[in-house]
Amino acid sequence: MGRRVSSDLDALEDWAAPLLERLQPGERKKLARDIARELRKRQAARIKRQKNPDGSPFEPRKPQARAQSGSIRRKAMFTKIRQAKFLKGRGQGDAATVGFSGRVARIARAHQRGLREKVDRSGPWYDYPERELIGYSDDDRAVIRDMILDRLGSEL
Template sequence: MARRMDAVLLGLVDRLVAFCRHVHRKIGTALRRSQSQRIGRQQAPDGTSYAPRKMPVRDKAGRVKRKKMFAKLRQTKFLKVSASPNEVSVGFMGRVSRIARVHQDGLSERVRPRGPRAHYERRVLLGLTEPDRYLIRNQLLNHLQ
């Protein structure tokens, strides 16, 4: 009797763990999409625009790159979701994580190996906005129904 009850309870716990991982994966995917879209709009989580690019010192006058910053960082290839039964995280993986951290925290870094150091303005790439919090809450409530 006790063994049968243990087997039933273990089965329920396994299903609960799988369900939690599934819900966290869905939340992470939705958050990644939201973060990617916000980075594409060049906005920090608080709604402010990113600091503009610096004018190059030794370049032709008046020519600054017109393309949006962080175009490749937004890709699913670099912006990864990690989900477990207890947590979900969205972040940059691999070599690009260093680039993202420098911009996220406004640090200084060498432009190239043994090259000059450059200070990068703080551009917050990842963070939760109010709509993101609402999205998380709705995802959880939808899965609990």
């Protein structure tokens, strides 16, 4: 899916670039900031629903051999890292980016790519299943397109 998303975003960029040239640099920066803010909000909502960008559910947590005390294992995954403190949307110049910051970026990368990581510093290794925390759906691309067209309509 990664290659398809990349080509779709490249196509969107190719379509939008000539249109965005009509805007002043300050307006382009403001539009990039607004797009980043909207995408961050949409990504956080999708993570809250425990869905991949294609609409499929996240692979559930690994079942435990013995019962754990507490309710952490019964709750939704990624409740903290979807907060604005960690999931950042930045609009700078002509670019809008959404990604994780701080220590949680490593955790998010392990889940995003399905990597093998240590559970604790001195703990066992675990092969995390791939859960796409950051990704763009067709709806996200439509929202970006609509935001660009709305801004161009109000500026022209």
